[in-house]
Amino acid sequence: xxxxxxxxxxxxxxxxxxxxxxxxxxxxxxxxxxxxxxxxxxxxxxxxxxxxxxxxxxxxxxxxxxxxxxxxxxxxxxxxxxxxxxxxxxxxxxxxxxxxxxxxxxxxxxxxxxxxxxxxxxxxxxxxxxxxxxxxxxxxxxxxxxxxxxxxxxxxxxxxxxxxxxxxxxxxxxxxxxxxxxxxxxxxxxxxxxxxxxxxxxxxxxxxxxxxx
Amino acid sequence: xxxxxxxxxxxxxxxxxxxxxxxxxxxxxxxxxxxxxxxxxxxxxxxxxxxxxxxxxxxxxxxxxxxxxxxxxxxxxxxxxxxxxxxxxxxxxxxxxxxxxxxxxxxxxxxxxxxxxxxxxxxxxxxxxxxxxxxxxxxxxxxxxxxxxxxxxxxxxxxxxxxxxxxxxxxxxxxxxxxxxxxxxxxxxxxxxxxxxxxxxxxxxxxxxxxxx
Amino acid sequence: xxxxxxxxxxxxxxxxxxxxxxxxxxxxxxxxxxxxxxxxxxxxxxxxxxxxxxxxxxxxxxxxxxxxxxxxxxxxxxxxxxxxxxxxxxxxxxxxxxxxxxxxxxxxxxxxxxxxxxxxxxxxxxxxxxxxxxxxxxxxxxxxxxxxxxxxxxxxxxxxxxxxxxxxxxxxxxxxxxxxxxxxxxxxxxxxxxxxxxxxxxxxxxxxxxxxx
Amino acid sequence: xxxxxxxxxxxxxxxxxxxxxxxxxxxxxxxxxxxxxxxxxxxxxxxxxxxxxxxxxxxxxxxxxxxxxxxxxxxxxxxxxxxxxxxxxxxxxxxxxxxxxxxxxxxxxxxxxxxxxxxxxxxxxxxxxxxxxxxxxxxxxxxxxxxxxxxxxxxxxxxxxxxxxxxxxxxxxxxxxxxxxxxxxxxxxxxxxxxxxxxxxxxxxxxxxxxxx
DNA sequence: AATGAATGAGAGTTCATTCAT
DNA sequence: TATGAATGAACTCTCATTCAT
Numbered sequence: 001x002x003x004x005x006x007x008x009x010x011x012x013x014x015x016x017x018x019x020x021x022x023x024x025x026x027x028x029x030x031x032x033x034x035x036x037x038x039x040x041x042x043x044x045x046x047x048x049x050x051x052x053x054x055x056x057x058x059x060x061x062x063x064x065x066x067x068x069x070x071x072x073x074x075x076x077x078x079x080x081x082x083x084x085x086x087x088x089x090x091x092x093x094x095x096x097x098x099x100x101x102x103x104x105x106x107x108x109x110x111x112x113x114x115x116x117x118x119x120x121x122x123x124x125x126x127x128x129x130x131x132x133x134x135x136x137x138x139x140x141x142x143x144x145x146x147x148x149x150x151x152x153x154x155x156x157x158x159x160x161x162x163x164x165x166x167x168x169x170x171x172x173x174x175x176x177x178x179x180x181x182x183x184x185x186x187x188x189x190x191x192x193x194x195x196x197x198x199x200x201x202x203x204x205x206x207x208x209x210x211x212x213x
Numbered sequence: 214x215x216x217x218x219x220x221x222x223x224x225x226x227x228x229x230x231x232x233x234x235x236x237x238x239x240x241x242x243x244x245x246x247x248x249x250x251x252x253x254x255x256x257x258x259x260x261x262x263x264x265x266x267x268x269x270x271x272x273x274x275x276x277x278x279x280x281x282x283x284x285x286x287x288x289x290x291x292x293x294x295x296x297x298x299x300x301x302x303x304x305x306x307x308x309x310x311x312x313x314x315x316x317x318x319x320x321x322x323x324x325x326x327x328x329x330x331x332x333x334x335x336x337x338x339x340x341x342x343x344x345x346x347x348x349x350x351x352x353x354x355x356x357x358x359x360x361x362x363x364x365x366x367x368x369x370x371x372x373x374x375x376x377x378x379x380x381x382x383x384x385x386x387x388x389x390x391x392x393x394x395x396x397x398x399x400x401x402x403x404x405x406x407x408x409x410x411x412x413x414x415x416x417x418x419x420x421x422x423x424x425x426x
Numbered sequence: 427x428x429x430x431x432x433x434x435x436x437x438x439x440x441x442x443x444x445x446x447x448x449x450x451x452x453x454x455x456x457x458x459x460x461x462x463x464x465x466x467x468x469x470x471x472x473x474x475x476x477x478x479x480x481x482x483x484x485x486x487x488x489x490x491x492x493x494x495x496x497x498x499x500x501x502x503x504x505x506x507x508x509x510x511x512x513x514x515x516x517x518x519x520x521x522x523x524x525x526x527x528x529x530x531x532x533x534x535x536x537x538x539x540x541x542x543x544x545x546x547x548x549x550x551x552x553x554x555x556x557x558x559x560x561x562x563x564x565x566x567x568x569x570x571x572x573x574x575x576x577x578x579x580x581x582x583x584x585x586x587x588x589x590x591x592x593x594x595x596x597x598x599x600x601x602x603x604x605x606x607x608x609x610x611x612x613x614x615x616x617x618x619x620x621x622x623x624x625x626x627x628x629x630x631x632x633x634x635x636x637x638x639x
Numbered sequence: 640x641x642x643x644x645x646x647x648x649x650x651x652x653x654x655x656x657x658x659x660x661x662x663x664x665x666x667x668x669x670x671x672x673x674x675x676x677x678x679x680x681x682x683x684x685x686x687x688x689x690x691x692x693x694x695x696x697x698x699x700x701x702x703x704x705x706x707x708x709x710x711x712x713x714x715x716x717x718x719x720x721x722x723x724x725x726x727x728x729x730x731x732x733x734x735x736x737x738x739x740x741x742x743x744x745x746x747x748x749x750x751x752x753x754x755x756x757x758x759x760x761x762x763x764x765x766x767x768x769x770x771x772x773x774x775x776x777x778x779x780x781x782x783x784x785x786x787x788x789x790x791x792x793x794x795x796x797x798x799x800x801x802x803x804x805x806x807x808x809x810x811x812x813x814x815x816x817x818x819x820x821x822x823x824x825x826x827x828x829x830x831x832x833x834x835x836x837x838x839x840x841x842x843x844x845x846x847x848x849x850x851x852x
Numbered sequence: 853a854a855t856g857a858a859t860g861a862g863a864g865t866t867c868a869t870t871c872a873t
Numbered sequence: 874t875a876t877g878a879a880t881g882a883a884c885t886c887t888c889a890t891t892c893a894t
Contacts, residue, residue, distance in 0.1 A: 039862070050867080050879070051879055143412075166376075167376040195411060197411035200365060260854075263855055272889065476871085484869075585826070586833065588809035589810065597798055597801065620802060624832070627789060677885060690858055698885065698886090
C-alpha cells in the first residue's frame with residue numbers, strides 16, 4: 001500500500017522532471033544558449049517558475065542535466081565502439097556511422113552537442129573534463145594505435161583526431177541543413193574514406209565513384 | 214569652409230566609431246558573447262552609453278559591424294586565393310595556410326570567428342548570408358572544379374568543403390590550446406595532405422614522415 | 427479504547443509540535459529573524475514543510491507560539507515578583523535580578539526577547555498587547571505605588587518604568603557582549619541602585635564602592 | 640554656458656536622489672527593515688526600479704546612505720556636546736536634551752536610529768564600528784571622567800553609559816507613543832536627574848515635584 | 853554629435869502557502 | 874496527521890534602449 005503510493009508519486013515527479021528536461025532541450029535546440037531562460041523553460045514545460053527550483057538547483061544545473069541526459073545514449077554507443085577490438089580504421093568508420101545515425105534519429109537534440117562543444121571552447125578550464133574532450137582523447141588513442149601498428153602514416157594523432165571529429169560534425173550539420181535523407185552509411189563511408197585515403201583521384205581504395213549529392 | 218568643417222566632423226565621427234569597434238572586439242575577445250554588454254562597450258570605449266546609439270542602431274548591429282571589420286582582411290586574403298588561377302589542390306593548400314597564419318597573428322580575435330560560426334548555426338535564417346557560408350560555398354566550387362577536371366574523385370563537393378573548413382578550424386583550435394608554436398606551414402600541409410591523400414600508410418604522396426606532435 | 431487512541435494521538439501531536447517550536451527557537455537564536463524561514467524550520471525539526479501548516483496557521487503564528495513558550499517561565503517569575511507583597515524598591519531589585527539571571531541561564535534565547543521588543547516597536551498596533559508592554563505597565567504600577575507611598579519622588583511613573591526596563595536590557599546586552607561572568611547579583615544591584623539613588627557621589631545609600639569593571 | 644548646463648543637471652540628479660532617500664527613510668520608519676524592499680522604494684519615490692540602481696549600488700548601500708544622511712546632523716550635535724569643555728554631568732544633561740529635541744523635530748526619522756541600533760546588535764562583527772557603538776564609547780568616557788574626578792561614584796562606566804543611552808531612547812519612544820508634547824527640557828531633566836540622583840525620595844537635588852504625566 | 857539619467861521588461865531566485873495524496 | 878510537489882507573487886538586480894538637454 002505504502003509502496004504503491006510511493007511509486008505513484010515517484011512516477012509523477014519523474015513526469016514533471018521529464019517535461020522540464022524536454023523543454024530545456026527544445027529551447028536550447030531552437031534558440032540556443034542566448035535565447036535560453038528559466039522563464040521560457042517554465043512556459044514551455046507548462047509549470048510555474050518556482051517548480052523548476054523544486055527539481056533543480058539553478059540554471060546551470062538544469063542545463064547540465066538536460067545535456068547529460070540527452071547525450072548519454074550516444075556517448076555510451078560511441079565509447080563501446082572505441083573500446084572494442086576492431087582495427088583502428090574500422091573503429092573510425094563505426095564511430096562516424098553511429099555519430100551520424102544518432103544525429104539523424106534525434107535531429108532535435110543535435111545542437112545540444114554543439115552547445116557542449118561550444119561550452120568546452122568558451123571555458124578553457126572545464127575543457128579538459130568536458131565530454132567533447134573525452135572523445136578527442138579517445139580518438140587520439142585510436143589514431144595513435146593505427147600509427148604504431150603501421151596502419152597509418154606517422155602523423156600527429158591529436159591533430160588528426162580533431163580533424164576527424166570536426167569532419168563528422170561538419171557532415172552531420174550538412175545533412176541537417178540540406179535536409180538530405182541520403183544514406184547514412186554512404187556519408188559515414190565518405191568521411192572515413194576521405195580521412196583514410198584522401199580525395200585525390202588515383203588514391204587506392206577511393207570511395208565509390210557514385211557518391212554525388 | 215563648410216567643406217573643411219564637414220571633413221573634420223567626418224574624421225571625428227570616424228574616430229569615435231573606431232574606438233567603439235575596437236572596444237567591441239576587445240570585449241568579445243576577452244569575455245566572449247556572454248560577457249558582452251553595451252555598458253561595457255561604452256566604458257571600454259570611453260564614451261557615454263547613449264553615444265553608442267548615435268553610431269549604431271542596436272546591439273546586434275554593433276557586433277555585426279565589429280566582426281565584419283575585424284575579419285575583413287582575412288576574408289579578402291582568402292577570397293583572393295580562392296578566386297586565383299591556382300589549381301584546386303594548390304588553392305586548398307594556400308587557403309589553409311592563410312587561415313592558420315591569420316589565426317596565429319590574431320589569436321585574440323580568434324573567438325570572434327567562432328562566434329560568427331556559432332551565430333550562423335544558431336539562427337538558421339541568417340545562415341545562408343553569413344560569412345561562414347560564403348566560404349563553404351567558395352570552397353565547394355573549388356572542390357567541384359577539382360572533381361570536374363578529374364583531379365579529385367567524384368565526391369559530394371559541399372560535404373568535402375565542409376569537412377575541409379572544419380578540419381582547418383579544428384587544427385587552429387588545437388594550435389591555440391596546445392600553445393604549440395609549431396611551424397604553420399607544416400600544419401597547413403598536414404591538413405591539405407590528409408584531405409587530399411588520407412592518412413592510410415601506403416597512399417602515394419603522403420605527408421612527410423617527420424611530422425610528429 | 428477510543429480514549430487511549432485519542433491520548434496517544436495527543437501525545438504524538440504534542441511531540442511534533444514541540445519539535446517544531448524547539449527548531450524555531452534554535453533558528454531565531456542562531457540566525458535571527460532575517461535568517462528565519464519555514465523551510466529551515468521544517469528541515470531543523472525533521473518534518474515536511476506541509477506539516478508546519480497542520481499545527482500552525484502561518485509563519486507569524488509559529489514565531490509567536492515559540493516566543494511565547496520560551497519566555498513563559500521568565501514572565502511567570504517576573505509576574506510573581508511584581509505581584510508580591512514586597513516594597514516597590516525591593517520589587518525593582520528582584521525584578522532586575524531575575525531578569526539578568528534568566529538571560530545568563532538562557533543566553534541563546536536572548537535575542538528572542540529582543541525580537542519581541544523590536545516587533546512591539548515596529549508594529550504600533552500590536553504594541554499595546556505585546557508582552558513587552560505588559561511589563562512596562564506592571565512596572566509602571568510598581569513605581570506609581572512607590573510614588574503614592576512617598577517612597578519615590580513624584581515622577582512620571584511610565585517614563586521611569588521604561589527607563590528601568592531598558593536599563594536592565596542594556597546591562598544584559600552588555601553582559602553578553604563583554605562576556606563578563608561578573609556576579610549577577612552585583613549587576614542587579616548596580617541597576618536598581620542607579621535608578622533608586624543615582625550615580626552622583628554623595629547620594630545617600632549609594633551602591634558599594636567595590637563595583638568596578 | 641557649459642557651467643550652467645552642468646549645474647542644472649547636477650541639481651536634477653540631486654533631486655531624484657533626494658526623493659529616493661526620503662522614500663527610504665519613510666519606509667524604514669513606517670514598515671521597519673522587514674517591510675523594506677526596493678520595489679517599495681521605487682513606488683514611494685515615484686521612479687522606476689531600475690533608477691534606484693543608477694544612483695545606488697544595491698540594497699545595502701541605499702539603506703546605508705539614507706541612515707547616514709538622516710542621522711548626520713544629530714551625530715554632529717551630540718559629538719560637539721560630548722567633546723566640549725562642560726562638566727560630565729552637564730554633558731549628560733545636554734546630550735539628553737539634544738537627543739530628545741532631535742527626535743521631536745524629526746519624529747519620522749526616529750526609527751532610523753532604532754534600525755541602526757538593531758543592526759549593531761544583529762551583526763556583531765560590525766558592532767564595534769557602528770554609530771551606536773561610537774556613542775556608547777563616548778558616553779563611557781564621559782562617565783569615566785566623572786568617576787575619576789570624584790563627581791560620580793565608582794561604577795562600571797560602560798554599563799552606566801549603556802543604561803544612560805537606553806534610558807534616553809526609552810523616553811524618546813515613550814514621547815512618541817504617548818504623543819505627549821510635554822516640555823522636552825523637563826524630560827531631559829528627568830532622565831539626567833534619575834541617572835544622577837535616583838528616584839528615591841529624600842535624595843538631594845531631586846527633580847521637580849511637579850512632573851506628573 | 854554627445855551625454856547620462858531614466859526607463860521597464862525580464863533575468864534568476866526565494867519562499868510562504870496550498871492541496872491532492 | 875503527514876507529506877512534498879507545485880504554485881505564484883515578490884524579491885534583488887541587469888541591461889538594451891530612449892530622450893531631453
